[in-house]
Amino acid sequence: xxxxxxxxxxxxxxxxxxxxxxxxxxxxxxxxxxxxxxxxxxxxxxxxxxxxxxxxxxxxxxxxxxxxxxxxxxxxxxxxxxxxxxxxxxxxxxxxxxxxxxxxxxxxxxxxx
Amino acid sequence: xxxxxxxxxxxxxxxxxxxxxxxxxxxxxxxxxxxxxxxxxxxxxxxxxxxxxxxxxxxxxxxxxxxxxxxxxxxxxxxxxxxxxxxxxxxxxxxxxxxxxxxxxxxxxxxxx
Numbered sequence: 322x323x324x325x326x327x328x329x330x331x332x333x334x335x336x337x338x339x340x341x342x343x344x345x346x347x348x349x350x351x352x353x354x355x356x357x358x359x360x361x362x363x364x365x366x367x368x369x370x371x372x373x374x375x376x377x378x379x380x381x382x383x384x385x386x387x388x389x390x391x392x393x394x395x396x397x398x399x400x401x402x403x404x405x406x407x408x409x410x411x412x413x414x415x416x417x418x419x420x421x422x423x424x425x426x427x428x429x430x431x432x433x434x
Numbered sequence: 435x436x437x438x439x440x441x442x443x444x445x446x447x448x449x450x451x452x453x454x455x456x457x458x459x460x461x462x463x464x465x466x467x468x469x470x471x472x473x474x475x476x477x478x479x480x481x482x483x484x485x486x487x488x489x490x491x492x493x494x495x496x497x498x499x500x501x502x503x504x505x506x507x508x509x510x511x512x513x514x515x516x517x518x519x520x521x522x523x524x525x526x527x528x529x530x531x532x533x534x535x536x537x538x539x540x541x542x543x544x545x546x547x
Contacts, residue, residue, distance in 0.1 A: 363538035422533035
C-alpha cells in the first residue's frame with residue numbers, strides 16, 4: 322500500500338499565489354522528503370525534514386511535519402509559472418524497512434502566468 | 435558534472451527477450467535504487483542497494499534482477515519482460531547508505547509488446 326498520499330491530486334493557481342500540498346503517511350518515519358518532477362523527467366530533490374523537526378524552509382519553500390497526525394505540507398510562496406510540475410512526497414520508514422523509500426502518487430501543480 | 439546516466443533512454447522490445455537497463459553515477463554514492471513510474475501509481479521502488487554487493491527488494495521486485503558489483507553501476511535486468519513491465523524507469527543515487535537527497539537519472543521509457 323502507498324505510504325505517502327498527496328492531496329490535492331491537482332492544483333491550479335495564478336502566478337504570485339501560494340500553493341499548498343499535503344502528504345499523509347501510515348507508519349512512523351525517519352524522514353520525509355519532497356521532490357519535483359517536470360513532465361516525465363527525472364525527479365529533483367527539494368527538501369528533507371527529519372522526524373524530530375517540525376518546520377523547515379528553503380527559499381520559497383516551507384515544509385511542515387506533524388508526526389502525531391502523520392502528515393506533512395509543502396508550501397510554495399509567490400508561485401511562478403516555472404513551478405508548474407508534479408510534486409511528490411517520499412517517506413523513509415527505517416526499522417525493518419531500512420533503505421526503502423516510498424513515494425506518494427503526487428500533486429500536479431499548474432501555475433498560470 | 436555530477437550526474438546519473440541511464441541507457442537506453444527509450445526501448446521497444448518483445449515479450450520474453452531479456453534486456454538490461456544500465457545506470458551509472460559519477461558521485462561516489464553508496465546508495466542506488468530503481469523505480470518505476472506508472473500513471474496514477476506514482477513511483478514504486480523496485481530494488482535498492484546500500485553499497486557494493488548489498489541489494490534488497492523494494493515494493494515491486496517481481497520480474498526484475500539487479501547486481502551491484504561496482505560502486506558506480508547498478509544495472510536493472512529483465513530476464514523475461516512482459517507487457518505489464520511497460521513503464522517509465524528511473525535510477526537514483528544518494529550519498530551514504532540511505533535514500534536521502536537522491537539524484538535521479540533522466541529515465542528509461544520501456545515498451546514491451
